[in-house]
Amino acid sequence: MDQCLVFLLLLLMGRNGLCQQEEVCSKSVINSCDDCIRSGPYCVWCKQLDFTKAGEQEAARCDTKAQLIERGCKMEEIISPQNDKTIDKADPLSTSFTQQEPVQLSPQKISLRLRPGLSTTFRVSFKRVQGYPxxxxxxxxxxxxxxxxxxxxxxxxxxxxxxxxxxxxxxxxxxxxxxxxxxxxxxxxxxxxxxxxxxxxxxxxxxxxxxxxxxxxxxxxxxxxxxxxxxxxxxxxxxxxxxxxxxxxxxxxxxxxxxxxxxxxxxxxxxxxxxxxxxxxxxxxxxxxxxxxxxxxxxxxxxxxxxxxxxxxxxxxxxxxxxxxxxxxxxxxxxxxxxxxxxxxxxxxxxxxxxxxxxxxxxxxxxxxxxxxKVTVTHDNLPENVRVFYTPKCKHAGPAGESEGVCDNVYTGEEIYFDITVIAGACMKNKSFTIRPLGIKDTLTVTLSTDCECQCKDPLDSSHPHCKDKGRVSCGICNCNEGFVGQFCECSIGNKDELSMRASCQRHNGTDCEGRGDCVCGRCQCHTTESGSSYHGDFCECDDEHCEKFQNKLCGGNGKCNCGTCECNPGYEGSACQCRVSEEGCRTPNNTVCYGRGTCKCNRCECKEGYQRPRCQTCLGCPDTCQTKLSCIECLGFGSGHCSENCSKSIHHEMVDQFTIQSKECKQKDSEGCWIKFKLDQLVGEDNYRGEILKQRECPEPPSVIAIIGGSIASVAFIGILLLMLIKLLIHMKDLKEFKKFENEKKKSKWAEADNPLFQNATTTVANPTFTGE
CATH class of the missing domain: 3.40.50.410 (von Willebrand factor, type A domain)
Structure with missing residues (x-):
């Protein structure tokens, strides 16, 4: 599709283009057949008298041919102008040069009558004359x-x-x-x-x-x-x-x-x-x-x-x-x-x-x-809203393009061709332009007109039974005579019952036709939506455009939108009809669907709250089953505890012929303080288990009062002695710390050894004659 994107506008919905476009009709304001065929190259008109329903907009007659036939319009009642081309002059190519005017390009004149937006393709041939001056x-x-x-x-x-x-x-x-x-x-x-x-x-x-x-x-x-x-x-x-x-x-x-x-x-x-x-x-x-x-x-x-x-x-x-x-x-x-x-x-x-x-x-x-x-073909004086596309057909063709077509390495006497596609984007009459090879005198004159009016071949009588003899038929719809209105000219202007008829167009005393239509003869004639389809319903309350889309297609292309809801074709499901009906993706090993814990939609399990995809096997955030099922196990196995009504439904003691998803062994204390050991098999379905008690309850012996009292006294005495020893140890450590601090201070002290400057020696010394020195 790479080249298709380049020339998408040029070849829009063209039958002969590089891109095959889906036939669609993008309707705008449609009041007549002429409006319809001007809306797009694939818009056609159904002139069948009984095609529309009472109250339905006549714009419903305008759609693609496939859609109209599907809705019941007969093939011979469809108006669809087609392209037409007429070659007005096509002199044969000359083989060699003569004194007369040689012909190197053919045809020389062509007339095209085109449907706006619908392409047509014609071929021109070129041959270089031998001995050309x-x-x-x-x-x-x-x-x-x-x-x-x-x-x-x-x-x-x-x-x-x-x-x-x-x-x-x-x-x-x-x-x-x-x-x-x-x-x-x-x-x-x-x-x-x-x-x-x-x-x-x-x-x-x-x-x-x-x-x-x-x-x-x-x-x-x-x-x-x-x-x-x-x-x-x-x-x-x-x-x-x-x-x-x-x-x-x-x-x-x-x-x-x-x-x-x-x-x-x-x-x-x-x-x-x-x-x-x-x-x-x-x-x-x-x-x-x-x-x-x-x-x-x-x-x-x-x-x-x-x-x-x-x-x-x-x-x-x-x-x-x-x-x-x-x-x-x-x-x-x-x-x-x-x-x-x-x-x-x-x-x-x-x-x-x-x-x-x-x-x-x-x-x-x-x-x-x-x-x-090198032969290059291009155009001159191209009218507005006309596009031309060239596709060369030769051994050494250049790329296709809008402005020119090129063939290279063309020898004299070789005949080459160019397929030329023309698209008129709007209505026009007798416009012309010239196609010619560069550097060559030969030209092709293209005269272009468009078909923008319907040729319905209606009866000439001014009163037709389909219009209650109050108007004539024009391409399947009524053109009422003066003084009459309505889809079939069934009402006269100035009717005395106009107020009562208008009330029948109001729902819950609201506005006329929900503001989406006109009240004509007591019935709503609904307006068209922005895309060109019609509102519908007794009060124009519905439209067929606001349904869910899948892959950018309304209802996935596998259903019809009806008043905001997709009605899927057989074999499809989903809110946008995006899935084929199938349960293959939801099947479990035991051949159940989603283990009975969800529904299969669009080939995927939609699990109930807590259960997890892909097949709802596990439960995330669910409470512990050993704890939640303990009371039921105690009740059903030992006749004690609290027994609810759901116990017999969620816990099975007998052998049940069902697939076991997973098993779990539990050990829990019951209401009497006894240990219960049991096994839970998770079965298919929501809150569905098979319970099995693995061994008898283990209940503890009653406590000894004397041992408890004696043990308490001994414990208190031991703790007291331990505290006294701890206090004694702390006091000793504190005294030891103070003593060490004293010793350190003592070592740091320094005593002065200098003489006292105030001291004077004795002037007289008297010795004791009796002192022996001992």
């Missing part, structure tokens, strides 16, 4: 840098004619020259420099000029040589030249150049410099845009200093209009510039000249072969 106009840059090239061109006449005679016996050559506008800053306007713009040492120099036509088309090579020999080099100031000026005049001055009506027209432009284009003239104060008209007097371009250079678009338009194919023979330094120019000019080629232009004949011959072997 060639007109070659040699347009040379005569600025000073081309002086060596001019000397070689003067000797080219015989070689050029020899090369052209290989192609055709009917060849002609013309010659023209150009430099640039003779104003500053392009040319030195000093009087002496205008007369001799070349270097002072170069004697053979002609006065400055913009463009000069030298030789009209001639089949005589001696005349070509003589005229070219008379030419001398000229000069200018800046590098770019006035080549576009010269090409424009050569294209629009056909009578002076001598272009023949039936010929391949070539302009060979030789230069070693770039070109000036539109806007550059402002540098010289030239503000007048190029008018694309011929201004030649005495073979000289007279408006060179008055009007600006042409734009590339203007030049391309005139070259295409006059079937002229340019060959740019340029030097290597400007090859890139002219290749970019060639991309903007259809049917043009670029070749690289040698430094002295000696290879120009081979260059022209190669470029001509490339041009003539």
């Amino acid at each position: 060639v007109d070659l106009y040699y347009l040379m840059d005569l600025s000073y840098s081309m002086k060596d090239d001019l000397e070689n061109v003067k000797e080219l006449g015989q070689d050029l004619f020899a090369a052209l005679n290989k192609i055709t016996e009917h060849a002609q050559i013309g010659f023209g020259a150009f430099v640039d506008k003779t104003v500053l800053p392009y040319t030195n306007t000093n009087k002496e420099k205008l007369l001799k713009p070349c270097d002072e040492d170069y004697q053979q120099c002609q006065a400055a000029f913009g463009y000069r036509h030298v030789l009209s088309m001639t089949p005589r090579k001696d005349e070509f040589k003589r005229k070219v020999t008379e030419q001398f080099i000229s000069g200018n100031l800046d590098s770019p030249e006035g080549s576009l000026d010269a090409m424009m005049q050569a294209a629009v001055c056909g009578d002076k150049i001598g272009w023949r009506n039936s010929s391949t027209r070539l302009i060979v432009l030789t230069t070693d410099a770039g070109f000036h284009m539109a806007g550059d003239g402002k540098l010289a104060g030239i503000l007048e845009p190029n008018d694309e008209r011929c201004h030649m007097e005495n073979n000289l371009y007279t408006q060179s200093t008055e009007v600006d250079y042409p734009s590339v678009g203007q030049l391309a338009l005139q070259l295409e209009k006059n079937n002229i194919q340019p060959i740019f023979a340029v030097t290597k330094n400007v090859e890139v510039v002219y290749k970019q120019l060639s991309k903007m000019i259809p049917k043009s080629e670029v070749g690289v000249l040698s430094s002295d232009s000696k290879n120009v004949v081979q260059l022209i011959e190669s470029a001509y072969n490339r041009l003539s072997s």
Whole structure:
């Protein structure tokens, strides 16, 4: 579908397009058959008298053919205008060139009558005639840098004619020259420099000029040589030249150049410099845009200093209009510039000249072969809201496209074809456009009209029984006579019971027809919705558009929307009819559906609260079954505890022939404090178990009072002693810490050993004579 997206609008609902579109009718406001067929290419109208129901909008007659037939419209009662094409002129293709006008494209005239939006395709054939005439106009840059090239061109006449005679016996050559506008800053306007713009040492120099036509088309090579020999080099100031000026005049001055009506027209432009284009003239104060008209007097371009250079678009338009194919023979330094120019000019080629232009004949011959072997078909003057698409049918076809069709490597005498698809997007009458191969005179004129009115062939009588003899039938609907209204003209205007009839159109004393229709003759005639379908119901309370969609299709394409609800076709289900009826995806290993804990919808289990997909086997967040089923096990197994009414339903003691989903062993304390060990088998269904007691209850022995009292006293005494020992230990540790602190302080003390400065020795010492010293 990649290419289909590119041409989606072009081939919208086209039978012959690349994309096969689904036939749909996008209705808007439909009041008649004409409105219907203008709504889309697949909208058709049912004119069957009894097709619509009472009160139903006549817009229901407008739909696709398949939908109308399905609703009961007979095939012969369907109005569906089809495309029609008539070939008005188709002369056979010529096999070789004669003096008469050769035919290379067929047909030449075709008339199309189209349904708006519906495409039609026709085929055109093309064959290049053997020996078709060639007109070659040699347009040379005569600025000073081309002086060596001019000397070689003067000797080219015989070689050029020899090369052209290989192609055709009917060849002609013309010659023209150009430099640039003779104003500053392009040319030195000093009087002496205008007369001799070349270097002072170069004697053979002609006065400055913009463009000069030298030789009209001639089949005589001696005349070509003589005229070219008379030419001398000229000069200018800046590098770019006035080549576009010269090409424009050569294209629009056909009578002076001598272009023949039936010929391949070539302009060979030789230069070693770039070109000036539109806007550059402002540098010289030239503000007048190029008018694309011929201004030649005495073979000289007279408006060179008055009007600006042409734009590339203007030049391309005139070259295409006059079937002229340019060959740019340029030097290597400007090859890139002219290749970019060639991309903007259809049917043009670029070749690289040698430094002295000696290879120009081979260059022209190669470029001509490339041009003539490439056939490009396009159109002119395309009317608004008309689109054309080309599909080439040849060995070397280019990609299909809207603007042109291309076949390459086409040899002379080979017949090729183009399938041309035309689509008219709106109503029109007698519009025409032209299809033609680029560079070739042959054309195909397409005249286009559209069918936008129904031809129903109604009876001429003004009173028809279907309309209660109060109106006539027009394409199946009643056009009432003056003073009567209603679907069948059954009511007269000004009826006295109008108020009571209006009340019958109101539901719960609300608005008339819920604001979605008109009350006519006591019945609602419902309006159409935004998409073109009708509201319906006694009070227009329903529509068939607001149902759930699947894959962007209303009711998945597998059902019908009826008043907001999908009514699925047999074999489909789901809120949007998106699923086939099947339970394969919901089947469990024991061949149940969702283990009895849910329903199968759209081949998937919709589980009850808590149970988990895919097949509702496990329950997430459900309470522990060992705990919840304990009371029932105790009640049913031992006759104690609380016994609810659901115990006998949810717990089975006998063997039950059902598939076990999973088993679980439990050990719980009952209401009497006894341990019960039991097994629960989870069965199919919700809250359905099989219980089995694994062993008798284990109840604990009653406690000993003496042992409890003795143990309590011993415990208290032990704890008291332990606390006293702990207190004693803490006191001892505190005293030990204080003692260590004292010892540390003692070690840190330092006693002074210096003499006391206040102390004086005794002046007299008296010894005891009796002291023995012992």
